[in-house]
Amino acid sequence: MTEVVETEAGPARITWHRARQPRFVLAVSHGAGGGIEARDLKALAAVLPAHGVSVALVEQPWRVAGRKLAPAPKTLDTGWRGVWPALAAPGLPVIAGGRSAGARVACRTAAELGAHAVLALSFPLHPPGRPEKSRADELLGTGVPTLVVQGGNDPFGRPAEFPEAPAGTYDLVEVEHADHGFAVPKRAPIGQEHALGVITDGVVKWTGSLG
Numbered sequence: 001m002t003e004v005v006e007t008e009a010g011p012a013r014i015t016w017h018r019a020r021q022p023r024f025v026l027a028v029s030h031g032a033g034g035g036i037e038a039r040d041l042k043a044l045a046a047v048l049p050a051h052g053v054s055v056a057l058v059e060q061p062w063r064v065a066g067r068k069l070a071p072a073p074k075t076l077d078t079g080w081r082g083v084w085p086a087l088a089a090p091g092l093p094v095i096a097g098g099r100s101a102g103a104r105v106a107c108r109t110a111a112e113l114g115a116h117a118v119l120a121l122s123f124p125l126h127p128p129g130r131p132e133k134s135r136a137d138e139l140l141g142t143g144v145p146t147l148v149v150q151g152g153n154d155p156f157g158r159p160a161e162f163p164e165a166p167a168g169t170y171d172l173v174e175v176e177h178a179d180h181g182f183a184v185p186k187r188a189p190i191g192q193e194h195a196l197g198v199i200t201d202g203v204v205k206w207t208g209s210l211g
Contacts, residue, residue, distance in 0.1 A: 001015070001016045001018070002014070002015050002016070003015075003016065003086060005082060005086045007078065007079050007081070007082020007083060008078050008079075008081075008082055009060075009061040009062075009071070009075050009076075009078045009079040009082065010062075010064065010065055010079070011061055011064050011065075012058060012059060012060060012061050012064060012079055012082060012083045013058075013064050014056050014057070014058055014059075014083060014086060015036060015045075015056070015057040015059075016054065016055075016056055017045040017046075017048075017049050017054065017055040017056075017057070018049060018054045019048070019049040019050070019051075019052050019054045020049075022049075022052055022053060022092055023052040023053065023093075023207075024052070024053050024054070024092055024093050024094070024095055024116065024207060024210070025053075025054045025055075025056055025087055025088075025090060025092050025093070025094045025095065026044070026053050026054070026055050026056070026094075026095045026097055026119065026203075026207070027056040027058055027083075027087045027094055027095065027096060027097060028041055028044065028055065028056070028057060028058065028097035028098055028099070028102065028119065028121070029057075029058040029059070029060060029097070029098040029099075029102035029106070030058075030059065030060070030063065030098070030100075031070075031098075031099045031100030031101045031103075031122070032069075032070035032100060032101040033070075033100070034181075035059060035063050036057040036058075036059055038099055039181065039183070039192075039196060040099060040121050040122075040149070040181075040182050040196070040199050041057055041099065041121075043196040043199060043200050044199070044200060044203060045057055047200040047204065048200070048203065048204065048207070051204050051207065052207075053095075053207050054090070054092070056087055058080070058083055058087075058098075058102075060076060060079045060080070061079045062075075062079075070101060073101075073104065073105070076101060076102075076105045077105055077108060077109055080105045080106070080109055080113075081109060081112075081113065084113050093117075093210075094113075094114075094115055094116055095115065095116055095119055095207070095210075096110050096113065096115035096117075096119070097118065097119030097120070097121065098119075098120070098121065099121035099122050100122045100123075100124050100180065101124065102121075103119075103120035103121055103122065103123045103124070104123070104124065104135065104138055106118050106119070106120065106142075107120060107123075107138045107139055107141070107142050107146070108138055108141075110142040110143060110144050110146075111141075111142065111143040111144070115142075115144055116144065116145075116210065117144050117145040117146065117147070117210055118142045118144055118145070118146040118147070119146075119147050119203065119206075120139065120146060120147065120149070120170075121149050121182075121199075122151060122154060122156065122180050122181070122182065123135075123139055123148050123150065123156075123157065124156040124157065124180075125156060125157025125161060125162060126156065126157055126161075127156070128155040128156060129155070131161060136162070136163050139162075139169075139170060140163065140165075140166070140170070142169075142170075145210060146169065146170035147170065147171050147172075147173065148162065148170055148172045148173070149172075149173045149175065149199055149203070150162070150172060150173070150175065151174075151175050151177075151179050151181075151182055152174050152175060152176040152177055152178055153177060153178060153179050154179060154180045155180060159172055159174040171206065173198065173199070173202035173203075173206075175195050175198045175199060176188075176190060176195075176198075177189070177190060177195070178195050182196070182199065
């Protein structure tokens with residue numbers, strides 16, 4: 001089911017993949033360079049409903065309007081805030097999630113919106129080649145249980161670059177050999193389906209551990 005939601009940044013769109021007996025809503029948005037057709041978002045929408053998690057794929061207003069360039073982070077946050085009432089409408093705890101720029105939005109707004117947890121897919125820890133421009137404070141400041149799923153060869157931040165998680169601030173699942181879009185090269189010892197399975201298995205296990 002697809003739902004259009006008016007926000008202060010323009011109309012956003014939610015595509016629902018509902019569980020029969022859901023315990024949570026996992027709301028995930030796309031990055032700055034693509035939409036909800038991203039391989040990891042499609043995989044989560046296909047797998048999680050069978051595990052009691054309804055998945056809401058959120059398209060930011062700039063994507064709905066057909067623009068090719070994402071707006072400033074402040075505008076992305078505005079769009080996300082605008083869809084939150086629709087995400088919370090089923091009356092279930094909402095896990096805020098996203099990939100890349102969408103992960104940053106989820107982290108920045110989690111405490112304000114009352115998110116139950118945060119799922120950060122391909123969190124852009126820093127711009128490629130600029131490790132001094134760290135965004136770790138966004139990740140460490142969610143205030144709720146947080147899972148990072150990161151490609152082993154992600155130029156925006158490899159797993160070893162992430163700061164130590166103080167007092168269990170977040171958990172990290174590494175997808176070996178994967179890039180920022182979780183693509184794995186043909187020469188890698190694992191295939192693409194295996195890589196996607198690492199993502200979905202990790203998220204299923206983590207959502208199962210949430211109270």
